[in-house]
Amino acid sequence: MxxxxxxxxxxxxxxxxxxxxxxxxxxxxxxxxxxxxxNLPSVTIDSALRVPAIAAAVSFLSGSLANLPLHAFKPKGDGSERIKGGIQKLLNEAPNPEWTSFGWRKYFWQQVFTGGRGVSWIERNGATTAAIWPMDPSTTVVKRVNGRRIYVFDGKSEYPASDVIDVPFLLKKDQISVYSPIMLGSKAISLALAMGDYAGGFFAGGGVPPLALSGPLPAGADAIKRAQSDIRRSIDSAKSNDEAIFPIPPGYKLEAVGFDPQKGQMTEARRFQIEEAGRIYSLPPVFLQDYTHGVKANVEQQDLHLVKHVISQWAKALEEELNLKVFGPRSNGRYAEHNLDALMRGDFKTRMDALSRAVNSALRTPNEARNLENLPAMPNGDTLYIQGATVPLGSQPLLQAPPTGKENDKGNENGDGNDSEA
Structure with a gap:
């Protein structure tokens, strides 16, 4: 039939x-x-970075972590002081003659937030750290030899784990392989790519969705092809002449195939992909330029969330690697630490209030506060000061009322006083 x-x-x-x-x-x-x-589009690191929310998350996190000052400290008395020169310059200024500290650390974190691992090799001159060199994780193979972790770089050089700074995004159960955030969120990323491709094709076609041509039946292949050609010429002519109406062959009509992007909630779906990207990196949406649900109160809370639960944990991961690999298990109290106060560098009022409180509470000397603002030291600026209005209870002597002279009058009335006229 x-x-x-x-x-x-x-x-x-x-x-x-x-x-x-x-x-x-x-x-x-x-x-x-x-x-x-x-099928949805396949996801690679390069294709994932074409999704604006993913590119923004990687750029924001890697730049923010690289922007933190990284200092080395050594014990002094009951506290510690910053190391000058040597390892301090390697960490905070230039890890080698080719890279700045910011450039090295930003590249390092970009690899963590894309491929899932950041690695750098420590060049040593005897017991001294001479330089730190970034490594390409895609050409680095991690394996175990006699139970020890070995890093094979570019198929030639082999380095022990003690000479390699290694921060994974998430380790697999073999303790060697890593999970990539791009691959963990591949479904959400591929959906974002598909919606971007559809939107691009939709608007590239003048905002006209796919159309179906129907007409009198039966109709031969040649007749339908001629009708298609006529309609295509009519549409092109209407576009070039800025006309809103174009003719179609008699007996034929055009019907939309697919769905209207507005009815399909494409705008809402693409905005939801920003939230999905934020979930991959535990990043609040406001830092991906999504202020849809942002008000002053929750934006401030998102700022606190960023420092407490995102930046601080990744900063700690790098600090621990540096302390173990650069200073060794017997570090003699030396350690590396990020200065998270740099996140407030752009907020002048908050920064000044914090420095003022630190100086007035004897937590910092005036010269220490000036040094944080890159200002020169001043004479007598190395003394700790504290406000004198608050004192321990009972430390002030009781004030006695001055004599009024009534005591002498009373003594004279009783005959016990001295009479000046006597």
Whole structure:
């Protein structure tokens, strides 16, 4: 039995304008319309970075962590003091003759937040750290030899774990392989890519969704092709002449195939992908430029969340690696530490209030506060000061009232006083 040229049962078709090699069946329906199995786009690091929210998250986190001052300290008395020169310059200024500290650390964190691992090799001159060199994680193989972790770089150089700074995004159970945040969020990223591709194709076509041409039946292949050509010329002519109406052949009509992006809630769906990107990196949406639900109160809370639960944990991960690999298990009290106060560098009023409180509470000397602002030291600026209005209870002597002279008058009345006239 045939209906409109289709053979039911065996799905064989006689002369039609469609590709006769593709059967019209449920499992091949998308292929019939030119979509290969309806698969979402494949996700790689390069394709993921084409999603604005992913690129913004990686750039923001890597730049923020690289922007933190990184200092080395050594014990002094009951406290500690900053190391000058040597390892301090390597960590906070230039780890080697080719890289700045900011550039090295930003590259390092970019690898963590894309491929899932950041690695750097420590060049030593005897017991002294001479330089720190970034490594490409994609050409670095991590393996175990006799139970020890070994890093093979570029298929040639082998380094022990003690000479490699290694921060993974998330370790697998073998304690060697890592999970990449890009791969962990691949479904959400591929969906964002698919929506971007659809939106690009939609607007590249003048905002016209796919159309179906229907007309009088039966119609031969040549007749339909001529009608398609006529309509295409009419649409092109209307676009070039800025006309809102174009003619179509008599007896034919155009119908939309697919869905209207507005009805499909594409805008809302693409905004939701920003939240998905934030979840991958535990990053509040406001730092991905999404202020949809932002008000003053919750934006301030998101700022606290960033420092307490995101920046601080990654800063700690790098500090621990540096303390172990650069200073060694027997560090003699030396350690590296980020200065998280640098996150407030752009807020002048808050920074000045904090420095003022620190000086007035004897937590910092005036010269220490000036040094944080890159100002020169001043004479007598190394003394700790504290406000004198607050004192321990009972430390002040009781004030006695001055004599009024009544005591002498009373003594004279009783005959016990001295009479000046006597």
């Amino acid at each position: 045939k209906i409109f040229g289709y053979q039911l049962g065996g799905e064989k078709r006689s002369g039609s304008i469609e590709n006769p090699t593709v059967p019209v069946s449920a499992e091949n329906f998308m292929q019939f319309f030119g979509v290969q199995s309806g």
